[in-house]
Each structure stands twice: as structure tokens, then as C-alpha cells.
Amino acid sequence: MENTLTCNNLKCRKELTDRALVTTCSHIFCIECVQRLGLVGQDSQRRNTCPVCNAQLAKAEDISINNLNPIEEFKTCVLSGLSPNFVMECAGRAISFWAYQTTQNLHYQQYLYKTLSEKYSALWARCDQINRDSDAKVNSLCEKLESMTASRDILQRKNDELAEAFKDKSRKLFQTQELYTKVKRKAELGRIERAASDAVDSSLRSVPPPVMNNQEAHPFPPPQFNDPNERSYPSSHGLRFDATAFVPGLSGLNTQQHAPEGQWPRKRTPSHGKDP
Numbered sequence: 157m158e159n160t161l162t163c164n165n166l167k168c169r170k171e172l173t174d175r176a177l178v179t180t181c182s183h184i185f186c187i188e189c190v191q192r193l194g195l196v197g198q199d200s201q202r203r204n205t206c207p208v209c210n211a212q213l214a215k216a217e218d219i220s221i222n223n224l225n226p227i228e229e230f231k232t233c234v235l236s237g238l239s240p241n242f243v244m245e246c247a248g249r250a251i252s253f254w255a256y257q258t259t260q261n262l263h264y265q266q267y268l269y270k271t272l273s274e275k276y277s278a279l280w281a282r283c284d285q286i287n288r289d290s291d292a293k294v295n296s297l298c299e300k301l302e303s304m305t306a307s308r309d310i311l312q313r314k315n316d317e318l319a320e321a322f323k324d325k326s327r328k329l330f331q332t333q334e335l336y337t338k339v340k341r342k343a344e345l346g347r348i349e350r351a352a353s354d355a356v357d358s359s360l361r362s363v364p365p366p367v368m369n370n371q372e373a374h375p376f377p378p379p380q381f382n383d384p385n386e387r388s389y390p391s392s393h394g395l396r397f398d399a400t401a402f403v404p405g406l407s408g409l410n411t412q413q414h415a416p417e418g419q420w421p422r423k424r425t426p427s428h429g430k431d432p
């Protein structure tokens with residue numbers, strides 16, 4: 157509302173539109189502050205100093221509760237009967253009261269504006285500083301991000317190279333393992349063939365060879381015959397000892413092919429399972 161006074165209690169500053177207490181020291185208070193500050197009541201309990209300027213308000217006439225929106229009859233009667241000089245003096249004092257309140261309010265508003273401006277400037281400077289710090293931080297983070305992206309690309313390339321090398325090594329390892337398996341099988345086959353050959357040799361060595369002309373060395377000396385004619389064996393009889401009946405391993409030998417008379421069958425050389 158235009159031309160509205162406010163309560164002079166600085167902790168209240170309420171706009172006064174209805175009733176208010178005015179003092180002879182040109183101060184004005186809302187009804188709530190009047191009650192709170194003890195400006196009305198019995199003389200012994202009433203506050204007799206102004207809460208703003210500490211002026212003495214000892215007399216009952218030093219304070220007055222006025223209606224700020226007087227009815228028309230009040231306007232007609234309040235100054236009626238007074239001489240124009242009194243009327244002008246009263247009006248002058250009322251105008252002075254208004255001018256003082258307006259000046260005080262203006263000073264308050266100016267100080268408020270100044271304080272708000274300073275706070276606004278401080279806040280603006282702080283926001284500006286925060287913006288600059290944020291920009292610097294964002295730039296730093298952007299640079300860091302670029303650096304990390306570059307590092308990630310390098311690591312990605314290295315990873316790809318390592319993956320390719322690993323693939324190559326794995327392929328070579330697989331080939332080596334296959335080769336090792338082949339060599340191992342070959343070695344096992346060689347061992348088996350040697351073992352079989354050794355078994356054959358051992359079996360042949362354990363069988364004493366027949367000696368035709370040496371009777372002391374012959375394990376089975378020929379029977380003694382009284383008749384000299386009985387010593388002549390037919391050529392088909394043969395003195396050769398058939399070892400196949402004792403050594404199963406010899407069953408495969410070519411013992412059915414008789415060597416020429418008087419000769420031991422030729423020893424079979426190991427041929428790794430193949431017939432010569």
C-alpha cells in the first residue's frame with residue numbers, strides 16, 4: 157500500500173493499516189508490539205520509555221492509540237473548534253511526524269539496498285569464482301579424459317597384439333604337442349619292437365644248440381647202439397631239436413622249412429614285424 161508506515165520495532169517492521177500507537181517522540185508501533193513491549197496498561201506496570209529512542213513517556217498524553225483509517229465523522233470533528241493556527245500547527249506536526257517516519261523508512265530501505273547490494277556483489281563474486289573453478293575443473297577433467305582415452309587406445313592396441321601373439325603361440329604349442337605325441341608313439345613302438353626282439357634272442361639263447369660231433373657238449377647224448385648199423389639214421393629222422401614246443405615265441409619261426417642236413421637254421425634278424 158502506498159504511503160504506509162511500518163512498525164518502528166526493527167524486529168517487527170509490520171505495515172500499519174489499522175490501529176497503531178504513536179508517541180510524542182515521533183515513533184509508531186503496531187498493537188502486537190505495544191502489548192509485547194508493555195507500552196500500555198496500569199501506570200505502575202507500563203513502560204515509560206520509548207523502545208526506540210529511550211525518550212521519557214511518563215505522562216499518559218505522551219502516547220496515543222490512533223485509528224489510521226478514521227471514519228468521516230472523526231475527520232469532521234477532530235480539529236473542529238480549533239483556531240486555524242492550531243489546526244495548522246497540528247497539521248504541521250502530523251506532517252513532520254510523517255516526514256520523519258518516511259525519512260527513517262527511506263534510510264532503512266537505503267541501508268537495506270546497500271546491504272543487499274553488497275551481499276549480491278559478494279554472492280556474484282563467489283558465483284563467478286565457482287564458475288571459474290568449475291570451468292578449470294571441467295577443462296582439467298576433459299584433458300584427463302583425452303589422456304585416458306589415448307592411453308586406453310594404446311592399451312587396446314597392445315592387447316590386440318598380445319592376443320594375436322597368444323593365438324600364434326597357442327597354434328605353435330598345439331603343433332609341438334602333436335609332434336611330441338607322434339615322437340612319443342614312435343618311441344613306444346621302438347621300445348616294444350626292441351623288447352620283442354630281445355625276448356626272441358633270449359629264448360633262442362636259452363636253448364642249447366645241438367652239437368653233432370661233440371657228445372660231451374650235447375645235452376641229449378644219442379643212445380648207444382650195439383649194432384653199428386643202427387647208428388645210421390635215415391636222413392629224414394633228423395637230430396634237430398624242435399624248440400617250438402617249449403618256446404611259444406618261436407612258433408612263428410620258419411621251423412618247418414628244414415635247413416640242409418647238418419646246418420642250424422639261420423637266425424632271424426629283427427625286422428620290426430616285417431617279413432624280409
Ligand SMILES: [Zn+2]
Nearest residue numbers: 163168186189
Ligand atoms: Zn510491531
Ligand SMILES: [Zn+2]
Nearest residue numbers: 181183206209
Ligand atoms: Zn521514541
